[in-house]
Amino acid sequence: MDGHTRRDLPRADAPVATPVERDGLPDGAAAAAAAVLDAIDVETCLFCRDEAEARRLILQLLRGLGFADADVVSAEHRGGVARVRARAYLNRPGVPYPWLEEAGAR
Amino acid sequence: MTQPYSTVNPSYLADRPRRVLLVPLDPVHDIGLKVIRRALNAAGHQTMLLPPDRTLEEVVRAASEYRPEFTLIGRTVGYGTAELLGRLADMMEAAGLRPATKLVIGGMAVRDGLAAELGFDACFGPGTTPEMVLLYIDGKSPRPLSGTAAGQAPPRRRDLTAGFGYQFRHEAIGELAHTVASQTLSWAAGRTSPGVERAELRRAILDDPAQAGRNRELYLELCDEPVRLAAKEKSAPEHTRYLTAHEESFLSPERAYAAPERSPLSGPEGKPTVFVQYGTGCPLMDAAHIQAVRQWGAGGVVHFDPSWAARTEGLPSGLLSHEHDGTVVTLENLQALRRAAGPDLLWQVRAHRGLNTPETVLLAAVAGADLTKINIAYGSLGAGTEPSRLTVDAYAAMTYAARYGLPFDVVTNEELSGVPAHKAMAGMLATVAMGVALGGRPVLQPLFCYSPEVMLGGQMADNYVDFNAAKVMALRQIIDAPIWPGAPVGFLTQTEDRVQSSVSTALHAALAACLGVEAVTIASADEAYSGGAITAAARLDTLTAAAEAFRFFGQSRIEPTAAATRWASEMVAGVEDVLTRVARVGVLPEAIYAGLLGSPEEGVYPGRAGRGTVKARSR
Structure with missing residues (x-):
């Protein structure tokens, strides 16, 4: 619980990334992603050989969708099927939050 | 539907x-x-x-x-x-x-x-x-009718200690706990530490800002280098940064947070109040998480600070964002987060296992906290604070808590290191007796967990109910005091799977509700995930699960087996035995060094932070 290390913070005075620049997402998705508080989780089942492959595939999927900061939260493989949950952090704590700008505008 | x-x-x-x-x-x-x-x-x-x-x-x-x-x-x-x-x-x-x-x-x-x-x-x-x-x-705003009617003042936050007299029901244990408390308080009263002195200086600074200059210098002399340097060079301590003026504006007193749209979740008779921990490192993100859990039924939130803060002399100032987990305790951060918790959420600031315990209680009180957390035994074990130092600091912290009317929980998380439940309870009860003697209102916080003790002993081979229920039953046999299982419940039962984690947490919360306790602290669905920050959604997952569990059980009861009664009796006997030996040794720090409240064989060692810093009070 709360016992892990995160990547370094960006500089406080760093410009807030415009949504379209965020992790290379396409325009429409990037605008919606700006409202995400912290992370997006993707849960699914994969047909694959083993847990290692499940982890590799789900990360490949998330990164292919443009989410650079991705991790596997859980993965369990049984008899050719893997139940996986992966996470893409859009806003690690401490970064300039796009949703804050939206809230300010409102 | x-x-x-x-x-x-x-x-x-x-x-x-x-x-x-x-x-x-x-x-x-x-x-x-x-x-x-x-x-x-x-x-x-x-x-x-x-x-x-x-x-x-x-x-x-x-x-x-x-x-x-x-x-x-x-x-x-x-x-x-x-x-x-x-x-x-x-x-x-x-x-x-x-x-x-x-x-x-x-x-x-x-x-x-x-x-x-x-x-x-x-x-x-x-x-x-x-x-x-x-x-x-009726043409009114969609606010809950069972809570605050439109235009009325918000409900008073619940006093978890109301109605409890703190009489020991078990006379022998009561006498032993009073003996240990009395001896330990006498020992601590004649001693001081940098932590105690900084709290006194901080109080003087807050009481008389016009004369703060000299006191601030004295304060910094008692701090470790990183805090002192940061203050002198007006730079943020390592791994932290100050919020920008723009960011600060979002935490200003003028900022309004939406009132909860539903009443806080609870079991029968409005109990237990459900607490959620926060501490992302960033007060802005914390405020967002607090607002989310407030809307999803949390009745209270717990401020989680960085682990390094417990081993660093002195507290920084300003609105600070921390690079790693745990949100830094500064007066400004605390004041902003009190506002984020709104007028309805109970808000706890932990002060239980570090070198800044008295000052943290003081700042928590000034910022408007409802509760704090102090425990000498747990705080001194498992990479904690040196026992003598924490005892002296806890004396001052409990004195502040009593003065400012802050109840504090006494948690037994040393069970996670391998300390048997009855030994952890003995340390808890000695601390409780000290707190009561100082005019405080402690809350018992037994840990609902799959501890090393039960992993080896097999008490949870069949179910998670009996041994946890036994803890509550034992404590009720010993003393008339509020009980708040934590922290969080279900420790070491949760996996990285979101559903398993949420269900396990919810069932432990339901057990707490069925036992009629005053409060419960629940984990997030990310409890077992260590790859990144806990997300807001993970906090809402377990609140949703707990709400459903409360709804499912309602006023019905989970019925422990006969084993619970037997284990409760064994725990009571064990507590009496441990306190008998602690009373013979004399004071808590010596008992901790003697291994009476957890030994190296059981996996715990006395803490070392702040070693050699206790000194006699000048008369």
Whole structure:
């Protein structure tokens, strides 16, 4: 619980990334992603050989969708099927939050 | 579907009775409308409920005859919904019923966008409660009727210690705990530490800002290098940064947070209050998480600080964002987060295992905290603070807590390191006796966990209920004091799987509710995930699961097996035995060094932070 290390913070005075620049997402998705508080989780089942492959595939999927900061939260493989949950952090704590700008505008 | 239960205040009456027609536009389903009708009737409205499976013509005819001010349409089946509702709206219009009757739609098959497109006046989708509909009919904002009525002051935050007298029911244990407390307090009263002195200086600075200069210099002399350097160079300590002025504006006192739309979740008789921990590192993100959990039924939040802060002399200042987990304790951070918790959430700031314990309690009180957390035994074990230092600091911290009226919990998380439950309880009860002697109001916080003790001993081979229930039963046999299982419950039972984690947490919370305790601290669904920050969604997952578990059990009870009674008796006997030996040794620090409250063989060692810093008080 709360016992892990995160990547370094960006500089406080760093410009807030415009949504379209965020992790290379396409325009429409990037605008919606700006409202995400912290992370997006993707849960699914994969047909694959083993847990290692499940982890590799789900990360490949998330990164292919443009989410650079991705991790596997859980993965369990049984008899050719893997139940996986992966996470893409859009806003690690401490970064300039796009949703804050939206809230300010409102 | 409409929630089948209602939190509508039974004494609520409408300002003006309205005529309401309820129409289940569905082959079968009408239960949602029946529940709403009951609430409307109880509030004094006039209603008519049509049977299911009527034609549109029959509905329009009924409306023409009844002349309702509101027509509530329920639709559960999804196919053909848009076409059907569109035709109904057109027919109501053609019959001259609009706009005298407001057309309202609800049910599993409808969404806001559809309702607006078809010209309906309002839409109540999945998750609607009767009170939401009732408020709409009465032209009021959709606020919970069972909580704060519009325009009234928010409810007072609950005092978890109300009604408890702190009498020891077990006389022998009571005498032993008082003996240990008395001896330890006498020992601590003649000693001081940098932590105690900094708290005194901080109080002087806060009391008289005009004379703060010299006191601030003295304060910094008692701090470790990183804190001192940061203050002198006006730079943020390593791995932290100050919020920008723009960011600060979002935490300003003028910032308004939306009031909760639902009452906080709880079991029968309003108990237990459900606490959620936060501490993302960033006060802005924390404020967002607090707002989310507040809306999802949390009754309290717990401030989680960085682990390094416990091993660093001195606290920094300013609105600081931390690079790693745990949000830095500064007065400014605490004040901002108190505001984020709103007037309704109980707010706890932990002060239990570090070199800044007295000052943390002081700042928590100044910032408006409701609760804090102090425990000498746990705080001194498992990479904690040196026992003598923490005992002296805890004496001062408990004195502040009593002076400012802050109840504090005494947690037994040393069980996670391998300390048996009865030994952890003995340390807890000695600390509790000290707190009570100093005028404080401690709260017992037994850990509901799958501890090394039970992993090896097999007490949880069959179920997680008995051994946890035994802890509560044992404590109740010993003392009349509030109990707040934590922290969080279910420790070491959760996996990285979201569903498993949420279910396990919820069942532990339900067990706490069934045992009738005052509060419970729950984990997030990310409890076992260590790859990144806990997300807001993970916190809401377990709140949702706990709400469902409370709903499921209601006033029924989980029945422990006979093993629970047996283990409770063994725990009570064990506590008496441990306290007997502690009382012979004399004071808590010596007992901790002697391994009486947890030994190296059991996996725990006395802490070393702050070693050699205790000194005699000058007379």
